[in-house]
Amino acid sequence: MKNVAIIMGGYSSEYKISLTSGNVVYTYLDKTKFSPYRIHLFKDKWVCVTDDEQEYPINKNDFSVTIGTEKITFDVVFNAIHGTPGEDGLMQAYFELLGIPQTSCDYYQAALTFNKRDLLSVLKPYGIKTATSFYLNQGDVLHPNQIIEKVGLPCFVKPNKSGSSFGISKVKTIEELLPAIETAYKEDNEIIIESFLDGMEVSVGVINYKGKITVLPITEIVSENDFFDYEAKYLGKSSEITPARISEDLRLKIETVAKRAYEVLKMKGFTRSEFIIVDGEPHMLEMNTIPGLTTESILPQQAREAGISLADLFENAIELALAK
Template sequence: MNVAVVMGGYSDESVISIQSGQLILNNLDRKQYTPFEVHILPEGWYVLTDGHKFPVNKGDFSFEKDGEKVTFDVAVNTIHGTPGEDGHMQSYWELLELPYTGCGFYQSALTFNKRDTLSVLSKFNIPKAKSIYLSKGDRVTAQEIVDNLGLPFMVKPNQSGSSLGVSKVNDINEFEKALEFAFAEDSDILIEEFIKGTEVSVGVLNLNDKTTVLGITEIVSHNDFFDYEAKYHGKSDEITPARIDAETEGKVKEVAAKAYDALSMSGFSRTDFIIRNGEPHFIEMNTNPGLSPQSIFPQQAQHAGIPMSELLDNEIKLALNRKVLWKK
């Protein structure tokens, strides 16, 4: 079976995505699959094999090598950010009737939009931070934000990942700089109250046709919050399993699975919560969680004693089953 391991993307997260792609390439069962390294980048789409780049035909997502056309049976999607985590690639693959891993195009677009995700989950009584939504050009004063949310508060792009463009505002004079930083990533931003508590990240997936919590990781940032540097440059402690009591663990697992099902998710996901007074508050869901060696999801798989090759095999089977449903 020819497997396209698709990585890269058009955002600053492309470097992390390529690291994730390498982990997938290293863990696919070569007895079952013939993997191909596919890069989706602003400068072009290509397959990297034997040290050479072969352009991808966007008409049918194929490529030619030595005069022969090579097609794929399934795409393993590990693009972080646009266009692989916002529904664009998923819509494209569905038009081609090419099975792909992860959630569908609607769920991908929805969860990439923080405001819309929070709006949907509010119907399911899942605790979350108080927030204010702004678009570029909207006028609001720092004092208005403080009056509504208090200090400190968080400013983040509405559609972005890896904590890019995110700031914690501790002083009212930091507000304008935080706005500029967030608007550099997206034309819409979310301003949220700062929830002081224990931050955890929860891996959830559909494993053997059952919503399964893979693990709970406690995050202790060395910085003021879990920013890009803390995530990818070793400025945090990621403790699996999280140091929480059994009752709180049960609540976290319950609400993480509830959010996954409420959004009709499938495939890998990683959902972030902050536990305040024993209650997990939803922060965001990542539908293409990082799979680089330092990423949380592989750590949780290792602790759970489930080989990544087994999890990837499960993902590919789910993708192929999606194609069967299309045909119906």
């Protein structure tokens, strides 16, 4: 049986969500086919956590663990870390150096998609539409009028590299701009300020399923809050409707754009991209390469709708990683 290291936790504000995702993978993975191990990665410790909640340190030289007298090495890594170091390319590069296959995309794709500004810049020449944006780096001189002139009001101020809507603000007046920028800088030293796109928000999962790039049923996001923020994502302040209430033509258009982005970027594993539909045209906001994998998360909902169980979804990811 293959030993599977399920890595979870991480160094960002998203670590709690990642622990939930990782535990779901551990629960649903077929134990007759795989020997899964829960690996918690935090800044101060990398440990293997056993069923009786004992912790055994990971040897970072070869990513092994010694439990009792037995040294355990891993055939494959299931990456369930949202944010750094699992979603930004660091772990991908580390495992590539060690020669251990892992379930997410490669390190370049991870670093690129984790950087919202760079991702959208790379996709633009392929005809993928985006919001009008303004970039700031910490220390830049601020000219609020110049920013508003370009992106208009309302607008969104976002950390460039963070997930789960941490640090995002919707700005309705020029007076709200500077406090929103301060909030975003708490999460990242780079900021993206985007024009408000007035339209339906949809979330689109694209996976490689049994060797074929597959767009999962599209989810429509109806947030009770002002936008799809942390509360809407995780505290039930939104409705997620799968499949989305859209026409066949629009569905095909969104699927085409989502699949093109996956192919252009030479993606592997799971992705979940967010789009706003404005006048029948999908505008991409971002792409996540380690989307939430809890039973309530959007990608597992979409897989269920497509007739793919969680056990199948996770096993497929491992089989594809091992086949690389």
